[in-house]
Amino acid sequence: MDINKLVRENIRRLKPYSSARSEFRGEASVYLDANENPMNAPYNRYPDPLQWELKAKIAELKSVRSSQIMLGVGSDEPIDLVIRIFCEPRQDNIVAIEPTYGMYRVCADINCVEYREALLNPDYTLDAGRLLAATDEHTKVIFLCSPNNPTGNLLERGAVREVAERFGGIVVIDEAYVDFSSEPSWLTEFYHYPNLIVFQTFSKAWGLASVRCGMAFAAEEIIGYFNKVKYPYNLNLLTQQFVSEQLDHAPRMQEWVAYLLARRTALAAELSALPQVQKVYPSDANFLLVKVPDAGALYDKLVSRGVIVRNRSNISLCAGCLRITVGTEAENAALIRALR
Numbered sequence: 001m002d003i004n005k006l007v008r009e010n011i012r013r014l015k016p017y018s019s020a021r022s023e024f025r026g027e028a029s030v031y032l033d034a035n036e037n038p039m040n041a042p043y044n045r046y047p048d049p050l051q052w053e054l055k056a057k058i059a060e061l062k063s064v065r066s067s068q069i070m071l072g073v074g075s076d077e078p079i080d081l082v083i084r085i086f087c088e089p090r091q092d093n094i095v096a097i098e099p100t101y102g103m104y105r106v107c108a109d110i111n112c113v114e115y116r117e118a119l120l121n122p123d124y125t126l127d128a129g130r131l132l133a134a135t136d137e138h139t140k141v142i143f144l145c146s147p148n149n150p151t152g153n154l155l156e157r158g159a160v161r162e163v164a165e166r167f168g169g170i171v172v173i174d175e176a177y178v179d180f181s182s183e184p185s186w187l188t189e190f191y192h193y194p195n196l197i198v199f200q201t202f203s204k205a206w207g208l209a210s211v212r213c214g215m216a217f218a219a220e221e222i223i224g225y226f227n228k229v230k231y232p233y234n235l236n237l238l239t240q241q242f243v244s245e246q247l248d249h250a251p252r253m254q255e256w257v258a259y260l261l262a263r264r265t266a267l268a269a270e271l272s273a274l275p276q277v278q279k280v281y282p283s284d285a286n287f288l289l290v291k292v293p294d295a296g297a298l299y300d301k302l303v304s305r306g307v308i309v310r311n312r313s314n315i316s317l318c319a320g321c322l323r324i325t326v327g328t329e330a331e332n333a334a335l336i337r338a339l340r
């Protein structure tokens, strides 16, 4: 597969902005190349545009090479970049599973790229044939999300593999919730699929949603295009340093995950025992999708008791469903009390 052929012509030809920090990448004693203020160190200096120190740590943690990583302002940035790199506005399209995370559609709409949906099965499993049938010669990117938001389930490996093998374009697997799931990341199989891009984020398991840092993993060739198109200094110094520091606390993150998984099991059992709950869907994420007879009314009642969940009842295949994030033991107990 020739990735270059999938890239928009203007992006393939793009001569990227060349910053002072990218033209000189070494150690020196006097920096007079970037019109920076010599006072107020270290904040006076432009940050590393390619975040090599932070990437070295992530590379070690994830067993990939630094050159296979792109860091963005949340996952939102690489979602937008994938569309802008590969999809010609008003000509190309993307295909995503339905229901799924809303940002893929928003980014496609902003970029004037047609968004096509392929329904999951009623039990939220992936039908690879149906998904591939929604593609045509103008489909450049398929978006998969596993574990999927808002349904909570992992997509079966065999079906995802079939999509990655049979589709001649880019396949994105958004793994925002992978740390909560029972299966390994697609990063472990990443070398077999030159067209695969895996997204992960610091926003969920790492507890850093406010910091805005997301990761895209792909073949070097694809990462090269990300680096060409992204804003040169997309991650500021404070973010780079802070995330790097947080990476030293991986064991603490694992403890949080273990705690939340135990809370998830307990919450699912308590919810299932309530008379107004019709179904609690199995979850591989840090939330539960819960079916009730009147989601709108129940949502309003919970709000009036100070408990906010997400009403997903207007979403395909999610009629009557609330999406409930797993909280602390006390927060979950407050939810159950309010429901009672």
Ligand SMILES: *Cc1c(COP(=O)(O)O)cnc(C)c1O
Pocket: 073, 074, 075, 076, 077, 101, 145, 149, 174, 176, 200, 201, 202, 203, 204, 209, 213, 214
């Ligand atoms: C929460 C979430 C993200 C995280 O987005 P960030 O921009 O990294 O905060 C990404 N994908 C999905 C499916 C999510 O639910």
